[in-house]
Amino acid sequence: MFTGSVPSLESFSNLTYLSLSGNNFDRWKPPDWFGKLNKITLLRLVDVNLYGEISSSFFNQNQVRTLDLSRNQLKGQLPSLLTNLQNLESFVLSDWFGKLNKITLLRLVDVNLYGEIPSSFFNQTQVRTLDLSRNQLKGQLPSSLTNLQNLESFVLFDNTISGTVEVDLSLY
Structure with missing residues (x-):
């Protein structure tokens, strides 16, 4: 339950796990020194008053496998930046995930997604888990859902989606 400003962690270049979640920091922008922490495999910054655009140096985390930036006020263009994260397996934020073909967990809960x-x-x-709960999604369930052959969990509650899903129970 830290408060105040986020301290610089630039000198901790060997960090592999960083979670600042659950703290009450003053409103802050993603600092450039994050780019120097290039050994991080897990980065969780959930609900820490992070706001604004994320600089490209933030995405020099080429070892990161889990990235959670949910419940912040981030903006800007993420798709091109995220393609630097070649080892990313779990990403929690919004619908900007570009060409990340290793993601197994995509959880976009309560991030104000709207439309179809x-x-x-x-x-x-x-993707094995796709959670789009508590958004403003509407329309028909796309037939392309069947493209997700590794999908084990698909959660859509608190949206306005209609349609049916055909499941081959002989696979279970």
């Missing part, structure tokens, strides 16, 4: 479910969600063929 983008078909690009169903190009992530490694």
